[in-house]
Amino acid sequence: MSEPADDLDLIGRRTAQRTSVVGALIDHGGFVGARALHDALRTQGARVGLNTVYRTLAALVEAGRADVVRDRGGERLFRHRAFPEHQHYLLCRACGLSTPVDSETVETWAARVADISGFAEVEHTVELTGLCPRCRASS
Amino acid sequence: MSEPADDLDLIGRRTAQRTSVVGALIDHGGFVGARALHDALRTQGARVGLNTVYRTLAALVEAGRADVVRDRGGERLFRHRAFPEHQHYLLCRACGLSTPVDSETVETWAARVADISGFAEVEHTVELTGLCPRCRASS
DNA sequence: CAAGGATCGGTAATGATTTTCATTATTGGC
DNA sequence: GCCAATAATGAAAATCATTACCGATCCTTG
Numbered sequence: 001m002s003e004p005a006d007d008l009d010l011i012g013r014r015t016a017q018r019t020s021v022v023g024a025l026i027d028h029g030g031f032v033g034a035r036a037l038h039d040a041l042r043t044q045g046a047r048v049g050l051n052t053v054y055r056t057l058a059a060l061v062e063a064g065r066a067d068v069v070r071d072r073g074g075e076r077l078f079r080h081r082a083f084p085e086h087q088h089y090l091l092c093r094a095c096g097l098s099t100p101v102d103s104e105t106v107e108t109w110a111a112r113v114a115d116i117s118g119f120a121e122v123e124h125t126v127e128l129t130g131l132c133p134r135c136r137a138s139s
Numbered sequence: 140m141s142e143p144a145d146d147l148d149l150i151g152r153r154t155a156q157r158t159s160v161v162g163a164l165i166d167h168g169g170f171v172g173a174r175a176l177h178d179a180l181r182t183q184g185a186r187v188g189l190n191t192v193y194r195t196l197a198a199l200v201e202a203g204r205a206d207v208v209r210d211r212g213g214e215r216l217f218r219h220r221a222f223p224e225h226q227h228y229l230l231c232r233a234c235g236l237s238t239p240v241d242s243e244t245v246e247t248w249a250a251r252v253a254d255i256s257g258f259a260e261v262e263h264t265v266e267l268t269g270l271c272p273r274c275r276a277s278s
Numbered sequence: 279c280a281a282g283g284a285t286c287g288g289t290a291a292t293g294a295t296t297t298t299c300a301t302t303a304t305t306g307g308c
Numbered sequence: 309g310c311c312a313a314t315a316a317t318g319a320a321a322a323t324c325a326t327t328a329c330c331g332a333t334c335c336t337t338g
Contacts, residue, residue, distance in 0.1 A: 013284060013335070035325075049287035054326065074213055074294085075325060090256050101252050109244040110267065117229050117238070119269030126265050128249065130258030152304055152315060174294075188318040193295065213325080214294065 007080075011059035020046040021056040022080075030098040031069060031077035031091060069127050090128040094135035101128065146219075150198035159185040160195040161219075169237040170208060170216035170230060208266050229267040233274035240267060 007022050008014045024041050025032065032040075038053045057078045060066035067079050067087060079098060081087060088103040106126050114122035131139070146161050147153045163180050164171065171179075177192045196217045199205035206218045206226060218237060220226060227245065228237045245265050253261035270278070 015285065015334080017286070033325085047287095051287055051327085052285080055285085070209055070213070073324080074209070074215075076213075090252060090258055090261070092258065099256070101256070105248040106245060106265075109248070113229060113240050113267060114269065117240070117269070118272045119229055119231070120275045122229070122267060122269035124265065124267050126245075126263065128252060128261060128263050130253065130256070130261035133257045136259045154303070154316065156317070172294090186318095190296075190319090191317060194316085212293085 007060060007063070007065045010063040010065060011056070017046075017048045017052045018056050020048055021053055022060070025057070025060070025066065025078060025080045028080075030096050031067075031079045031089070032096075033071075033075050033077050035075075037078070088126045088128065090130060092132035092135055093129045094131055094139070097132045097134075146199060146202070146204045149202040149204060150195070156185075156187045156191045157195050159187055160192055161199070164196070164199070164205065164217060164219045167219075169235055170206075170218045170228070171235075172210075172214050172216050174214075176217075227265045227267065229269060231271035231274055232268050233270055233278070236271045236273075 008018055011018065020041055021037065024037055024044075024046075028037070028040070034050070034053050034057055037057075038048065038050045041048050041053070057066060060080070061068055061078070064084060065081055067081050067089070069077050069079075069089070069091065071077055072093070077091075077096075079089070086103070086107070087100050088106065089098045090101050091098045103126075106124070110122070110124040147157055150157065159180055160176070163176055163183075163185075167176070167179070173189070173192050173196055176196075177187065177189045180187050180192070196205060199219070200207055200217070203223065204220055206220050206228070208216050208218075208228070208230065210216055211232070216230075216235075218228070225242070225246070226239050227242045229240050230237045242265075245263070249261070249263040
């Protein structure tokens with residue numbers, strides 16, 4: 001498991017605000033929106049501006065320490081990435097629960113498509129959403 | 140090949156505005172944003188409001204006659220879907236050129252992940268982007 | 279301790295999308 | 309063809325997430 005310190009070293013100066021943002025992201029465990037994370041930080045007493053939350057999350061993504069998805073409303077949701085590998089998730093639309101899924105098949109497929117397409121710098125986004133067992137039961 | 144008429148019948152009343160929006164989407168051939176489509180319509184003399192463009196595109200997506208992706212800025216891009224099958228595309232980040240790709244592998248993978256996950260109503264989004272041969276050459 | 283640069287945060291700006299609501303157009307029944 | 313019921317339209321205003329500004333603040337290094 002990685003420590004917040006590892007992430008902080010990657011994104012510039014170590015400040016109280018960034019420390020709490022990274023900590024909150026790790027504590028949350030799953031995908032969260034910037035706004036929600038900011039609310040959580042404020043609730044627990046941290047004095048951090050929304051702007052700083054956005055900047056810190058963007059820096060983490062840039063450094064490869066966080067994954068991003070878009071929810072249906074277009075909002076970006078962030079999740080701390082403990083391991084350096086590119087990873088895909090299955091995300092519950094109701095409660096936000098996320099679980100990593102086996103990604104090898106898609107990775108291979110994407111690489112092959114890139115190869116035969118003639119396109120350069122091919123990137124891919126894969127998002128799986130559904131209703132987790134608990135949410136399915138309670139609906 | 141499908142006719143605009145087929146699409147119009149799926150989304151409610153047949154109006155001059157919807158006809159021109161669907162026509163413009165088909166003519167465009169690839170992925171377009173609502174704003175760009177609206178501009179194109181205005182340029183060619185059609186009197187259509189921007190929100191009618193949005194509503195028509197949303198209705199097409201709802202009816203399964205259009206695909207949607209998000210570009211890097213979060214804007215939604217729409218493409219007319221001539222055939223009823225779910226389809227994935229490889230999209231050029233520079234010029235917007237889009238080409239359908241073989242999707243069977245991902246479809247199968249997504250179905251299997253859904254099966255073993257315990258999640259219900261699993262949906263997936265797969266987006267491939269890159270630089271097409273022409274744009275790669277001119278950069 | 280001072281200077282320089284990174285960082286912060288409140289606020290205003292941006293940009294896409296949606297809502298509101300009064301007006302207009304389409305459709306099914308006569 | 310005519311008419312009322314109702315869906316559709318559009319201009320402007322409202323949302324919502326995200327970003328840009330910019331003056332104040334905090335580290336860090338010398």
